[in-house]
Amino acid sequence: MKIGLLGMGTVGTGVLKVLSENQEKISRLSDDELKVTHAVVNDVNKKRDVDVSGIKLTDDVEELLDADIDIVIEVMGGIENTRDILIKLLKQGKHVISANKDMLAKHIDELTETANENNVTFSYEASVAGGVPIIRTIESSLNSNDISEVMGILNGTTNYILSKMTIDGWDYERALAEAQAKGYAEADPTNDVEGIDALRKIVLLSRLAYHVKVDIDDVETKGISNVDVNDLKTAKAEGLIMKLLGKSHFENGKLEISVEPVLLPESHQLSGVNYEKNAVYVIGNAVGETMYYGAGAGSLETASAVVSDLIHVASGGHKKNIVPEEKVEIQAGKSTKNYFIRTENTAGEVNQLGKDLKIISEENNTTFITPKISADELNELEKNLNIKARYQVIGVE
Amino acid sequence: MKIGLLGMGTVGTGVLKVLSENQEKISRLSDDELKVTHAVVNDVNKKRDVDVSGIKLTDDVEELLDADIDIVIEVMGGIENTRDILIKLLKQGKHVISANKDMLAKHIDELTETANENNVTFSYEASVAGGVPIIRTIESSLNSNDISEVMGILNGTTNYILSKMTIDGWDYERALAEAQAKGYAEADPTNDVEGIDALRKIVLLSRLAYHVKVDIDDVETKGISNVDVNDLKTAKAEGLIMKLLGKSHFENGKLEISVEPVLLPESHQLSGVNYEKNAVYVIGNAVGETMYYGAGAGSLETASAVVSDLIHVASGGHKKNIVPEEKVEIQAGKSTKNYFIRTENTAGEVNQLGKDLKIISEENNTTFITPKISADELNELEKNLNIKARYQVIGVE
The missing domain is CATH 3.30.360.10 (Dihydrodipicolinate Reductase; domain 2)
Structure with a gap:
């Protein structure tokens, strides 16, 4: 399997290191040698702390689009331009792995749909929580x-x-x-x-x-x-x-x-x-x-997730992505919640609101915790207070 | 896909409940309807708190071996006899899912080898830590x-x-x-x-x-x-x-x-x-x-792992199991470790052993924590003490 790398910054360098250090195990699991043959970088002459011999470095994305590769790993960042390149690669029938959350949060539906249409894998384990699978x-x-x-x-x-x-x-x-x-x-x-x-x-x-x-x-x-x-x-x-x-x-x-x-x-x-x-x-x-x-971040840590995606693709683990069909309705605060509130009002004023409010500090401002209330009840409560800080409290009864 | 169930105790019942409650999602992901058609139980007349209509209940394993099914879920426990049944099923070309750690700890190598030879999947997510994947x-x-x-x-x-x-x-x-x-x-x-x-x-x-x-x-x-x-x-x-x-x-x-x-x-x-x-x-x-x-346990919690294995198999996620080739050499205690030790000796006696031992209690017995020492050093130390309790301490410097 021949791999192209889009970007050779922190994560890209980590990918090369993980592939080299754990080479034996990775080849065994992939039933194949995984070899990075091309890499698109900003500066082909930059000194790097990883062995790039055997990799064709270029600053021209077109070279990658023309190259004979099976899988592309995108770790270069960027949003619209990067999306355009990945869509082209998927349409060429190349598997794509991306760690680019900024771009994915916007274009994931289109990218996964395009991958499905072209019967290739699009995976993105590294984009959320780094090495955590x-x-x-x-x-x-x-x-x-x-x-x-x-x-x-x-x-x-x-x-x-x-x-x-x-x-x-x-x-x-x-x-x-x-x-x-x-x-x-x-x-x-x-x-x-x-x-x-x-x-x-x-x-x-x-x-x-x-x-x-x-x-x-x-x-x-x-x-x-x-x-x-x-x-x-x-x-x-x-x-x-x-x-x-x-x-x-x-x-x-x-x-x-x-x-x-x-x-x-x-x-x-x-x-x-x-x-x-x-x-x-x-x-x-x-x-x-x-x-x-x-x-959640780091060179080798994030590369751990990228390379696990790579092994998955290389060992024939292709699976259609689920592409959700409907845009979900987002609703704010229908459920009731506890809140931590700090206010300029006195403890006496807070107590007068008579809502089972638990005062926990009277230093400088008055700080209290509410019972479970709805967003409407919170709004009502806040009308009568001069709020300095407010946080939701989770997991208390 | 037709499924056979070996056993309908806590986990087996959970599997039926999860399949029924999350039916829509599971069918969507499996690209297929997953249907339990046969179940081997101890007592076919027992009243159960789950719907078993449409399932052929039997107390005869042979019926399962003769049945037209694709996947067998083994949640009945037992060691040697259960191993025999699963080997037969794998040789028949059936995928097998097991939650049976007692049996697996002994027979996993043979079961995974047999599955590989017959090009079927053997999976066992539920056998360790229940629902934790x-x-x-x-x-x-x-x-x-x-x-x-x-x-x-x-x-x-x-x-x-x-x-x-x-x-x-x-x-x-x-x-x-x-x-x-x-x-x-x-x-x-x-x-x-x-x-x-x-x-x-x-x-x-x-x-x-x-x-x-x-x-x-x-x-x-x-x-x-x-x-x-x-x-x-x-x-x-x-x-x-x-x-x-x-x-x-x-x-x-x-x-x-x-x-x-x-x-x-x-x-x-x-x-x-x-x-x-x-x-x-x-x-x-x-x-x-x-x-x-x-x-780590529980009916639905363990079933969560069993059913995820099931979706994996049903959606064509078959992969050869890794079967390790060599028996590993087990070595005890080459590395140095900290120990928590309680002894009948006095603090003075402990101090005389002059090994940077940190006494943390003198109530009743003397309790101390050692610096990082090897197993040999621990043995040497213990020769001079009347030990009542000893625990390894992890993660302190």
């Missing part, structure tokens, strides 16, 4: 279940920042600066800290779990850039831990979906997932609660 | 990795007992009685509490992860029936939590493997896995540390 798990292992809920820590940068704030008591700015110094956050951290990266991933997971088309523009998304470390301390004293979750709930054909920082009990499996790690929690009607944990 | 994950998702380590909480009964002892301070006898009252433990709990059930599962997982034959009789196995709740309290005060782990480490062609109660730091992912839940921790050279968590 969540795509194939939902597709091939939890497929016996009607899945009702998916929620995950899907972004390592924000999980690192929140962990530093929760465990070490750092404020947001200091934790972000450290994440940038460690290479977990980019110079412009917007996509991570505002929840956009997690949004793309929960859209991909929800589509797969419930077999519905999800329009990414319809999803409510809140990041962590306004999180006050003092709220984390107040919550922690109550046994609650903050995580940025992409989460969705599917029932009676309707979808609730959001990305937002939420509070979980310390005993919840997701609460122990710290620093740059990712984890996805899935509930099915037969299996109940399950969780999948591991590295 | 760990078999297919190792086989299809972590296959890009050289795996170096597998460790898991593989038995819900013992995890329930240890959780009650750790969290609620109950002693072993009371926790066992409660587990029996709740139906988690059998009247004769030997297989669970002495680690035999976990042993079978870690043997199956290690075989799959490292592609080696493992002789179950060579594996050192210790259960929890002698665990003193006071040791758990002493450990907990040091931030250590006890779990019964099946664990194995593979390096340079040699295997370390055991089942034993070990102590883990509270921050370890496995420490938060409580009560009847199971979890498996796998380390690969590309992906790093990963974990898979969920229900």
Whole structure:
């Protein structure tokens, strides 16, 4: 099997390393030698820390489109232009593996349809939660279940920042600066800290779990850039831990979906997932609660998922992708929920609202936790308060 | 596709329920209707809490062997006789799915070889960790990795007992009685509490992860029936939590493997896995540390795994099983480890052994934690002590 590589950055380099280091096992499983023969890169003369002998490097995508290859691995990023190239490759009858969540969140339906029409495989395990094998798990292992809920820590940068704030008591700015110094956050951290990266991933997971088309523009998304470390301390004293979750709930054909920082009990499996790690929690009607944990990013870690897709294709594991037919109706907040609320009002004023509100702190502002209330009841409540912060609380009774 | 069911106990009933409840999705994914047409049961007249209309019930296995079916699901238990039946079925060209870990730990090599020879699928996702999809994950998702380590909480009964002892301070006898009252433990709990059930599962997982034959009789196995709740309290005060782990480490062609109660730091992912839940921790050279968590037993939970195997077979996902060729050499304790030791000796006597031993309690007995030492050094140390309890400590520096 001859492989073409689109991009040779962090993940592309990792793919070459994994293929070389685990060569013997991979060949045995694939019943074939897997050889990268072509790679499209920005700079063919760049010095690389991986052996590229035997690989034809080019900066011209056309060369890849003309080449005699069986499978293309896309790890170069980009959205519209990349989509165009992949559609061409699929139409040529080439199998395609992509790790490009930004592009997939927008074009997955078209790409999987095109793959089906041309009887080739399109797979994308590496696009969500890096090395954690969540795509194939939902597709091939939890497929016996009607899945009702998916929620995950899907972004390592924000999980690192929140962990530093929760465990070490750092404020947001200091934790972000450290994440940038460690290479977990980019110079412009917007996509991570505002929840956009997690949004793309929960859209991909929800589509797969419930077999519905999800329009990414319809999803409510809140990041962590306004999180006050003092709220984390107040919550922690109550046994609650903050995580940025992409989460969705599917029932009676309707979808609730959001990305937002939420509070979980310390005993919840997701609460122990710290620093740059990712984890996805899935509930099915037969299996109940399950969780999948591991590295959400990194060169070899992400390559682990890409190469597992590669072995799958090379060993003849082609399977039609499920392409959902209908766009799902997204509904906000029909179910009742607990909320953590900090307000400028006095404890007396809060108590007067007479709604079984549990005051947990009166330092500076008044902080309280509501009983389970609907979105309408929440709106009603908030009319009478001068809100400074509000988070959904999950998993408490 | 016509399905035969061998056994209609807890898991068999669950399979029928899952097939019926999630029928629409399962048919869509299988591109076929999956119909159980025959079932071998002990008592054909027994009243059942699941719809068996349309299923030919029989107490005669020969009827199943003569029937026109495509796939057989074996959920009846038993070892030698069950092996004989499954070998016959595979030779008839029938796909076989089994949840029978007791039988598999002994006969997996022969069964997978026979399946390969007859070009049919033999699958057994439900045999380890119930609903947690760990078999297919190792086989299809972590296959890009050289795996170096597998460790898991593989038995819900013992995890329930240890959780009650750790969290609620109950002693072993009371926790066992409660587990029996709740139906988690059998009247004769030997297989669970002495680690035999976990042993079978870690043997199956290690075989799959490292592609080696493992002789179950060579594996050192210790259960929890002698665990003193006071040791758990002493450990907990040091931030250590006890779990019964099946664990194995593979390096340079040699295997370390055991089942034993070990102590883990509270921050370890496995420490938060409580009560009847199971979890498996796998380390690969590309992906790093990963974990898979969920229900290790239960009717629908285990059926979730059986039916996912069924969809896999029905949708044409046949793949040759890897049959390892060589029996692996098992070596005990070449690596150095930390130990938690309780001894009748005084603190002064322990200190005199001058080995950087950290005394953590002097109540009744003296309890200390060793630095990382080899098995030989441990033996030498123990010669000079009157040991009352000893546990390996994992993940501390």
